[in-house]
Amino acid sequence: MKRRDYQPIYDNTFRRRRRSRRWLVTVLMLILIIGGGWGWYQWDAHQRAQVASYPVRGVTVNQDSGYLDFQQLAKHETFVYLQATSGATYTDDDFSDNYSRSQGASIQVGVAHTFSFTTSAQRQYAHFTSTVKRNTGTLPIMVAVSYYGKYNSGNSTMATQGQKLKQLVTRLNRRYHQGVVIFASRAVLNQFVKPVLPQQDYWTAGGKLSGHSQQVKLIEYQANGTVTQNGQELPVARSVFNGSQREWHAFTK
Template sequence: MKRQDVQPIYKRARNRGLFFGWGLVFFIALILIGGGYGIYRYHRNQILKEYPIKGVSISQANGYIDFEQLKTDGYKFVYIRASQGSVYTDDSFDNNFQRSQGSQLPIGVYHVFSFSSSPNSQFTNFTRQVGYDTGSLPIAISVQPYSKYNEDTLDYPRVSKELKLLISKLKNYYKRPVIIWTKRSMVSQLKLRINSRQQSWLSDGRLGHPNSDATFISADQNAAVETDNQTVFLNESVFNGTVQEWHNYLNKNLSQ
């Protein structure tokens, strides 16, 4: 009887010890993960200090955006999605664009390129949606692989020809520069020439590393922004230059 009485006590003590042991391991793991994330954020924030001009891109998926709050939070420019492919338009474009004008922030608009639609139909869709509400920044074309149109399956010669035709039509129609928002590898594969009239916005540029040919660099796809008493997650990018270079850039684009 004495042995039977002792065994349950021993088992309970052992189980209790295992519970506290695993709890301690879990607690230490949380500290290490939290510490690692804290170090990462600190390092990232230090790198971001090299890029004093930051902005965001928005679409209907982000809901209501308070542009005055964005300005208060230190953002210096905003890109607004207008259209995608040959038929899709952003439901919030008109509202976002009109409200953005009161903020005095430099505004740009962007079109999401479709690999399955003709450049003529995409041009028509974009111009019909925005009219001349294109803001003051270069018109952006987002060229990102998706679904079955990935980097391994794209017909690059065909896509390059169609994209260049769309770029040409937009530049001629609006008499202003165009900026291509894509991966560095896509710039190379599509044989895109980068210059003042045809700029690049790298979606995979590495902050803190040389990106001499990039005008903008994507920094954080889910940057937490406090606006209208709630947190929204926006696609954050930075201008690849100093404050003075940003002012020169704006003056050059506004004069075109």
């Protein structure tokens, strides 16, 4: 009689335990996926409800946004800011074309400059004015400020840099008479901007949609947003005006 091949009992037990663990891991992963999806849905619904409570909404675009139809954009947005310059030498490749085409649409237009810590206020002012000339739209000029490299709250020269920013804003106000709004994160606003421009209008970068003072005129709530045109998703930054329609009309004068 042939000898039967008996496997040790612990081998079967080990296999059952391993199958049980795999099943448990699968169940846990499904719970996490479903729970994460539901959580994202809830957050997205809450975000959309918050955005809907702001009557004035708009976008910021630059050369990475691609070709935008401003007539289509005007159907959904109240305003658009166009990136124009940065520092003393950089010009957005699409600024001139974007500005020209935006003039035929029923949308409020503003222009933006990115502040540089490494060049003087005079050079930045000269570059901005020579690039945009009188094409500054109907909104306050946006000056974007953000820390980079060694230029942060720990740098002992930041007080001097603050005076440079103040000089640039003063020059822009004197030439264009339409106001300036400073775009920055809350940290940069509190640490760098407010000490030198305490009465300035502000635009928070990446901020929450609630809990802002009246001095914060605009709130960027989605830096990596998109708009869909002709079946394509085009990258834009999304913001809202922190106030009513009546306050918006006062802001744009």
